Amino acid sequence: MLKQERKNVNRIISRTVITLLVSLGVILIFQLGVWQYFFHFIIKELAIMENLIRLVSKGRFHEVAIKPISPKNEIDYAIKAISDMANELEKREVVLLQSEKLAGLGVLISGVAHELGNPLNNISLMAQAYLSLYDILGDNEKKTFMADVITQTDRISKIINNLLDFSRQKKPELKEYDPGEIVDRSLALVSNQMKISNVKLRKLITDHLPRIYVDAPQIEQVLVNLYINAIAAMPEGGELTVAVAPAPANRDVIFKVKDTGVGIPKEVLPHIFDPFFTTKGTKGTGLGLSVSYGIIRQHHGEITVESEAGQGTTFLVRLPAYQNKGEKPDAQENPHS
């Protein structure tokens, strides 16, 4: 009787143990699954966040700010915060870019004012000569005079349009360009500045350069800024070398801007791309090179400097060549997908 009773109890106990163990197993497996799911989800979201932060650190704000998301959880909120931050940074960068461009424009103005002086003087001379020689000029000569006046006014328009193009605030627009063409357009803006400052130009542009896919006004802004710095570094005049050559295997194009000026002291060199760092006192904004740095980085390129006090300075700007296979160098990786 007692034996039977104990057997029963034992059976109940062992059944309970088994049930318990099975339940425990089921719970464990279920938890592992849930955990695995959440772990996977969190890792995935963190990867998105990491990608966004990486884009921000590279200055590619517009790629972060493109897709608005409606947050569902804390991680989404964090991602949205990063995206909002990129949006704000992008807006500020546009303002900074414009203010720096205007500062550069101030330097260009004196050169351009002088550049306008020549065609104005020509028109004035032609009008005076026309009046003073009116009675002895033949009809054809009179026509030639007036045709020359038109040529000179065209020259003035061209100078003014160049300046307007430079100063206008435009949305960055990426297009395919010949690097030599960009160099020529940027040099046109400083040609008179160079003449006034007694700076000779040495231009070396390799034939059949690979094309680049860039926002031309921005790259021109970078080059003009380098020229202005180079001219300022040569107060007694000197030589400005502007060279463009393909990098090995035509994957990149390298712009070189080299002066024979005062050079940059060793202790200053590490700071030249820092915002608001200037050696020009109140004449400089300290933004030129930092803005240039931002522009080149956004174009997935690189800007570097070599200099020694008294030995002149060389800036190198490397930009990726345009790979014409339907794939653009700035092909946007969608960070939210």
Add this chain to the structure above:
Amino acid sequence: MPKKILIVDDEKIVCDMAKRVLEHEGYEVETFTDSSLALERIKEGPFDLVITDLKMENVSGMDILREVNNRYADTKVIMLTAYATLDAAIDAIREKIFDFFPKPVKIDDLKKSVKKALEE
């Protein structure tokens, strides 16, 4: 013998217009838009008057002025410039110059100055 004038300016129109007007006044005029060629020409023989721009590629107006003063005591120099700074004027006066005109040049004033230079 008509008086001989040399005009040096990298703007062709300045050369052409000054030549037209001054030839009409009865002078013999030679022009150069390339200042280094003008410098070579000056070495070959004297002019009564040289009219030169200040800022030019390669050889500047100051180089022309020095070359003329070194070679020919009697040749007068009139300088034209679009960049009329006080420093430039002082430099030119130190090198002995007859007259100095900022651009845009008034042709009547230039004619008067040329006449005066060649009368002296």
